[in-house]
Amino acid sequence: MIFDDITDAIGHTPLVRLRVPAAEGVEVYAKLELQNPFGMKDRVAANIILEAKRVGALADGAHIVESSSGTMALGVALVGTSLGHPVHIVTDPRVDRMTLAKLRALGCEVHVVEAMTSHGWQSARIERLEQLMADLPGAFWPQQYGNPDNPGAYRRLAREVLDDLGAFDVLVGSVGSGGSLCGTSRALRESLPDLHVIGVDCVGSALFDQPDEPRRLQSGLGNSLLPKNLDRTLLDEVHWLNDHEAFAATRALAVEQRIFAGNTSGSVYRVLTDVARRAERGTRVVGIFPDRGDRYADTVYSDAFWASSGLTDLAVADVPEQVDYGTEVTRWSRAVNKSGLDLDRHLVFVEANTTGTGMIALDLAAGLGLRPVLLTGRPERYAGLAATGAEVLVCDTNSPSALRAAVQDRFRREELAGVVSTSDFYAPAVADLAAWLGLPRNPVDAVRTCRDKSLLRRRLAGAGVPQPRFAVLEEPVTPEAVAAAVAEVGLPCVVKPVDDSGSNLVRLCHDTAQVAAQADRVLAVRENVRGMPTARSVLVEQYARGPEFSVELFGLAGRTELVGVTRKSVTGGPHFVEHRHLFPAPLDPAVADALADVARRAVEAAGMALGATHTEVVLTDDGPAVVEVNPRLAGGMIPELIRLATGVELLEQQLRAAVGLPPDLAPSDSGCAGIAFLLAPAPGVLRAVDGVADAEALPGVAAVTVTARVGATVRPPVNAYDRLGHVIARGATPEEVDAVLTAALDRIDTRIEPEAGQ
16 A cells, blocks of 8 residues: 555554454454554544644644653654644653654654642643743644544544444443544444443543542553543443553563554453453454554563562452442452433534524523533624523634634533534534534535535536526626526526525526626625625526425434425515415425425435425426525424424424434424515615504414514515514414415504605
């Protein structure tokens, strides 16, 4: 296998079968991460540093500073220096001479602390690192103990094991920073939900509610502090070995399997032998072996060190003692893991919509036993936020690095249940953040495809999904490009941004001049309503004639289930603003099935797999044609219509999907519900909205809401933001609901005065 660079050789490590005493048919494998150029942490260093450069947290040529006494130091040195960064490693006197020689050979500056502080060597190193960060402006700290790019690095390891072995039953790994075992098991459980995960710790480590003994001799596992990356909820079982047992197991690994490894691999090996001994026929077990033995020539493999350190004074167990979790241990013991069971679990919202659904979602999260957290750049945007009781973290939500920093600084990984948003502008940010954290999510590429209508059009075309003809105009738009687009799609045509929402800047054009003018209007907008840079592209598409519908689908566990079809009414051209919805749409079953089928094909072609999608479809004379696939719940209060008509709280099901809980889409009621929006008949200043109480009193009316502020300048709608409010009604039939909505609108009078000079 040929690589262009030493860093490209990271990964691709062998999976080796071990011969250990076990029942017939039991298979035990070692994933030899020690075969990376310098060790397992090469994966971590590469992922953290490359991701930091991608999101802008690490500038070209900036200093990199890390605290490590072993393989992480070597990984950072390998990757950092390869990419042209000065690397500083803070370590302690336990660092072995081989590692020290390698670090200095690679050109690192090594800082060795002289004495332990309040929490042992770890805290002493962190204090020195913080001083270096202050002395080196712009320096980057990989923070292996708290950076989710540490466990994220092991998604590739998980894929390698699955590709090599397929399904297996038990994963055994050491626990130090929490990265390798948590990252690997989290990724594996997406394919192997019943995987049994065993963590290997050392006596004297505080990771699993044991008393801390900072003078323990083992390195590479155990900790005096609780790392943020450690997610104890992923582990089913924990083993502890003392120094004597770990060192003896490491020597046994060399003798019995011809693998010259470090004490972390030796400890994993010893636990593998116990798992194999107890395993039933047909069980497949995989252990992760992180470290090679050259660092341990003067310790593990030195008889003189054994004699001088008093290792043999420690008791040794041939098999682990089964103990209750929380029992203090001094030799090889195992327990069912019970840590993390009483943790507060948080559901993180990246912004929200401002129509009320966002605040409802925060309340629903609390009802699911989760603590809602809102990440926002402008808390004042959200009326009623304080009443939800949600924690608010203020950060630049348009910056991936700022979002990551806010989450990383505030939470330990085991405290996070999911990431979600009720604003479609932030759907890509949610997918990216959830992928970074290894939380339930849709593929980032799928969400970005849905948010960019030009990408979606191309994806649907490749999958053969019926849709309007289309062309894409890029800046600068020339008369020739406009003429070519018009020739491609025909006239009249619809011109719109590829990445906006709420019918904003959507216009029906009847000639080439109108197309060019509307394209210029779209391209003149540099930022959307949330301050995000626009895509600077224009979609020109065939005007699809026919009644409009939206198909509400919900994906989970490889299935895409139909929630229902909504009938949509829109204003006439040149602008298309939705002004009435009815759920479920009164349709012949065959037509409803055809709409659902084309929407499902579109959603699956886009790659959406988890949670709600909102697909807009026009029923043309030639059949259904997909206009948009939105990677989110429907807007326009459609989820509320679904709740009134069927009893299904779709917003709650979306939150459940975001945290990995099964949704309940089974209807408990049957009926119809609809919404009619209040629209300004003429431009001017809104002076009053009369008749609300009379409308509310009508039988069948569920709610009347005025969203426009008295005194505000209003206009006939050119986008969804121009709507003044809405009426929601429920009834037994579509005809009944339509009649109630019309009667309610007749009772409401919006008094609008012309502005001065009009």
